[in-house]
Amino acid sequence: MPVCKVADSAGDTMDLYVMESKPQFFVVPTLKQDWVENIPNYPLRNDDVMLCSYTKSGCHWVWEMGRLLLDGRTKVEGTEKESSMVEANTLMGNIEDAPAPRILNSHLFFDHLPKDVVK
Template sequence: MTSIKVADDGGDTVNVVEVDDLLLPPFPIEALVKLPEFKLRPDDVLVCAYPKSGTHWVWEITRQLQAGTTDLELVEKDDGMIELSLSSHFDHQPDPRTLNTHLPFDKLPFDIHNKKCKIIYLLRNPKDVSVSYFNHHRKLEEFYEYHGQWKNYLPMVFDGRLDYGSWFDYVLGWEKAVMGQTNLPILALSYEDLQEDPIKGITQIAKFLGKNYDDDLIKTVCEKCCFKQMKKDKGKLEVFNGEPIMYRKGEVGDWKNWFTVAQNDWFDHVYKTKMRDSNLKIRFTLDS
């Protein structure tokens, strides 16, 4: 494991660590090194997504559906993030545990194949992801020590110079898993679809979990887990220098306020090339 500084196109650097050819955030060393050995339980549910793809949102939805109530203690998503702590840190959590990770599919703990835990995989359009990830790295200034500009940052998301690697490699790897190249139970969701019709998405998650709830509970979970309410309830739990770090806008299409015409043309070309063999249908706006 090596701590490194990765430079953007303008020379500003991001602090990351490299573990088994994967760049990761500078989390506790022991936890990162022992990730492959993380011990899972058969009834664990693992929420998986590339960073800034709505993991907090779906993790909280899943947590409430598992409990059958919205009346839960407010806790940070980090409490269920497997790359942040040793598996022993999670031993006190009662069954069924709702865990989360940003790991690529091929980097999940080995135990996932033995225990065959249910996986909820969330996919978000890369333009909005890149904008949110930029703000994330800038907000966590003392953690990543990144001071760069948007124009120099953008290429890093797609050529693998950031923690968790290239968005393209990540989603293509997960596409293979979702398309049946594994015997694991996986529910794949679109961030954009969930934004457009959250009741439908939450109902899908409940059904996947084997829950048969009435419409009232589904609606209550929807209201409790909407972006505005979560920012109000949980934003104060995750702050840095007095500012919320995990709840910015949660919108679909905010990338239009950031991408120049030239950047958008560049990205569309890269996207077409990288995704030419993919069957994924990515929505960059709710109109598409």
């Protein structure tokens, strides 16, 4: 993946990778290219809960509340939101290791999510 500088409306830049298979799609350099490229083929489980949102829209809060409700407890220990982010899989652990039911989250656009989302 080639690295390029992407500027925001204020002119500030950030180094991002351009996905070769999706030239309109940028990812931070710490994400693994082969994983991000294959997210649409990732199989979801029947009992997975998927949260999809824009960044800074309250996803972390909703994820925390969802975990508490699914666990039936008032405190869930040892689980970081990033470990359940689909695009960050393999950075903070593996989402495969999460106990069922999993509550996964993502900031990806709809067409980059696992195809099983629409089952």
